[in-house]
Amino acid sequence: MGNNPANVKTVYYFGTCLVDMAYPKAGMAGIKLLQREGVEVIFPREQGCCGQPAYNSGFRQEAKDVAWKQVQIFSGNDYPIVVPSGSCAGMMKFHYLEMFKDDPEYYEVKKFCDRVHELTSFLNTVLKAQYTDKGSPVKLTWHSSCHARREMGCTEDSKALLRQLKNVELVEIEREHECCGFGGTFSIKQPEISAAMVHDKVEDIKSTGTKKFLTGDCGCMMNITGHMGKEKVAIEGQHIAEFILERING
Amino acid sequence: MASNAKFNFKKSITDALADKQLRANFKFATDALRGKRLAVLSDPEETLHLRKVGNAIKRKGLTQLPQLLEKLEAKCQENGIIVHWAETTAEANEIVLGIMEKHSGHKVVKGKSMVSEEMHLNKFLEDKGKLPLETDLGEYIIQLNHEPPSHIIVPAVHKNRKQIAQIFADNIPGVSYTEDTTELLAIARGKLREHYRTADIGLSGVNFAIAESGTLCLVENEGNGRMCTTVPPVHVALMGLEKVVEKLEDVPPLYRLLCGSATGQRITTYFNMIKGPRKAGEKDGPKEVHLVILDNGRSKILADTQLRQTLQCIRCGTCLNHCPVYTRIGGHAYGSTYPGPIGEILMPQVEGLDKKGMLPTASSLCNACEEVCPVMIPIPNLIRRLRDESYDMDDDGIVKGHGYKKNRLETMVWKGWKLTQVNATCNKLMLLGVQIFGNMLPKVGPLKAWTSVRTAPKFARQSLKDLAKKEGIRNE
Numbered sequence A: 001m002g003n004n005p006a007n008v009k010t011v012y013y014f015g016t017c018l019v020d021m022a023y024p025k026a027g028m029a030g031i032k033l034l035q036r037e038g039v040e041v042i043f044p045r046e047q048g049c050c051g052q053p054a055y056n057s058g059f060r061q062e063a064k065d066v067a068w069k070q071v072q073i074f075s076g077n078d079y080p081i082v083v084p085s086g087s088c089a090g091m092m093k094f095h096y097l098e099m100f101k102d103d104p105e106y107y108e109v110k111k112f113c114d115r116v117h118e119l120t121s122f123l124n125t126v127l128k129a130q131y132t133d134k135g136s137p138v139k140l141t142w143h144s145s146c147h148a149r150r151e152m153g154c155t156e157d158s159k160a161l162l163r164q165l166k167n168v169e170l171v172e173i174e175r176e177h178e179c180c181g182f183g184g185t186f187s188i189k190q191p192e193i194s195a196a197m198v199h200d201k202v203e204d205i206k207s208t209g210t211k212k213f214l215t216g217d218c219g220c221m222m223n224i225t226g227h228m229g230k231e232k233v234a235i236e237g238q239h240i241a242e243f244i245l246e247r248i249n250g
Numbered sequence B: 001m002a003s004n005a006k007f008n009f010k011k012s013i014t015d016a017l018a019d020k021q022l023r024a025n026f027k028f029a030t031d032a033l034r035g036k037r038l039a040v041l042s043d044p045e046e047t048l049h050l051r052k053v054g055n056a057i058k059r060k061g062l063t064q065l066p067q068l069l070e071k072l073e074a075k076c077q078e079n080g081i082i083v084h085w086a087e088t089t090a091e092a093n094e095i096v097l098g099i100m101e102k103h104s105g106h107k108v109v110k111g112k113s114m115v116s117e118e119m120h121l122n123k124f125l126e127d128k129g130k131l132p133l134e135t136d137l138g139e140y141i142i143q144l145n146h147e148p149p150s151h152i153i154v155p156a157v158h159k160n161r162k163q164i165a166q167i168f169a170d171n172i173p174g175v176s177y178t179e180d181t182t183e184l185l186a187i188a189r190g191k192l193r194e195h196y197r198t199a200d201i202g203l204s205g206v207n208f209a210i211a212e213s214g215t216l217c218l219v220e221n222e223g224n225g226r227m228c229t230t231v232p233p234v235h236v237a238l239m240g241l242e243k244v245v246e247k248l249e250d251v252p253p254l255y256r257l258l259c260g261s262a263t264g265q266r267i268t269t270y271f272n273m274i275k276g277p278r279k280a281g282e283k284d285g286p287k288e289v290h291l292v293i294l295d296n297g298r299s300k301i302l303a304d305t306q307l308r309q310t311l312q313c314i315r316c317g318t319c320l321n322h323c324p325v326y327t328r329i330g331g332h333a334y335g336s337t338y339p340g341p342i343g344e345i346l347m348p349q350v351e352g353l354d355k356k357g358m359l360p361t362a363s364s365l366c367n368a369c370e371e372v373c374p375v376m377i378p379i380p381n382l383i384r385r386l387r388d389e390s391y392d393m394d395d396d397g398i399v400k401g402h403g404y405k406k407n408r409l410e411t412m413v414w415k416g417w418k419l420t421q422v423n424a425t426c427n428k429l430m431l432l433g434v435q436i437f438g439n440m441l442p443k444v445g446p447l448k449a450w451t452s453v454r455t456a457p458k459f460a461r462q463s464l465k466d467l468a469k470k471e472g473i474r475n476e
């Protein structure tokens, strides 16, 4: 249990559409980690996608409509909005501003953006969560999404949480800075380049000699574990929230 | 690769990815260049500060570009430099040819110039019976091998030492195969020295043109630039119109950024400042200096405040070295003068989206380029802008060839998607559909592309929304 020095009472949770559809356990784990710090979590069930897929694919107006809907859904209170994904958080924190920069809604959007936090950052820097590892010794590696690293800058927070787990040995991956090749619709619009990128990423993960990798972004996870599955590589991928929750519950 | 050959991006990607040697060469070279950059720009805080300064200088320069160019022209003329304006590459080629004809010139020695690549000047001059000779070592190698550059700073980066040895042995009469770099260099130098002495025209690019004094700055490491600009009787400098800066003080930060980002140097071996032809009583230098200022679509780019940022580029090439796509497919696959991230944003604006609109699809928007760009060009956002203009759903596109991708199916898909994300009932239905049918979708279209190297995504039986409801998480 941490100390929640800022005495945060309530947060909103933006689960992300991918977590909603394919990784609900990871999403639930994030909620539980927040609750464990004495924070009440509100999960508005009308929420949808952050809009990034359309925004990156040339369909800005569709992205904007979806973004505006999210802004409205989370406008009931000015609680922090916590997101278990660096990429979706980056979209909501920075790109919403870009999309609405010439619109009268800009200031309302900006208020929303200022409240957006990535989950591990929020746990580490705001709530100052403290973890006691109850699991057996394990070696694993970490993959950071590009937007977690370069937009939200939350990679160090994720690692700081992992380092609190004393039986967990974190083996850093070579070329950690490099994209896994997901890139949303990039993976289907340029499948060959994307394939070459995810292949190299899996090779780098393999050479850490670990049997598990963690990430804070389910898009990357779906991409990397999908390739591992196809190539019959026996390495497991897991969202960091789910992993931490397992370790501290023993 | 010639500009008029039909460009098939998909095929060139497939071919490039299949070429193991090529990929190894690019990986090796770009890893080295990244390491060198980091060794010099090692302090993140200082680097960010410097990049902000570089960004401010270029941004300010672009806001007053017409005035700066006029000033540059006047100052250059005062210095005795003859200034030419070219709206198109065809015009620029004719200007160079005209200068050559006036002097009955046949042989032109060339320092490195990306603008000359943009003009396809070598081919143009060869067709006119002239002899253009590249003198930058990398350019020399690929000219021997009849290839265009694959990188804007390191043109022969796609070749390793052995391949270069072979190119020399195959293409230079009387040279036998050697992998010894010192020997290879000596061979090239021996050949080139002779040409400097006998060339009619020397040609160069321009890295910075200082408006207040009419000075052309040329950054280089081999001394070939200095030879080309001083030995032949006539010097022709080619520049894109965005290369002008206001004053001398603007140069040091940009120069520092350029050297550090491009080659990981604090300073290059040569930094030439050219201020006109040989004056009375001087013993060396060209008798005539010409400056050709090329537009080629740049002033149109300037007119849009977002797209304008493309023109901040100082051609350092570091976005190429950091790009996970470029480092895998290499420069030639882009089928364009400028490859990599800068090429993805510049080429469609210059040649039109209908011709080069596929380039911006070759990005995962990982932001690696933006993170290192010395003048802080928001390359990913410009890629997004060009993707928007490719579909041009709002009918407000301005880039040539906008809307070339407009199609009903994709539009319908995104409109349908939107509905599932803004309407709670549709969202519920969509989630239900995914839960029931998601794992048995036929592997066609996007899913086929996805599953070619991955297993299909596994959708959960219960969504997070179901779980949260079951666990009693507050809804609002």
Ligand code: SF4
Residues within 6 Å of the ligand: B261, B312, B313, B314, B315, B316, B317, B318, B319, B320, B341, B342, B369, B372, B373, B374, B375, B376, B377
């Ligand atoms: S876009 Fe930026 S990083 Fe790329 S070549 Fe230009 S200045 Fe260098």
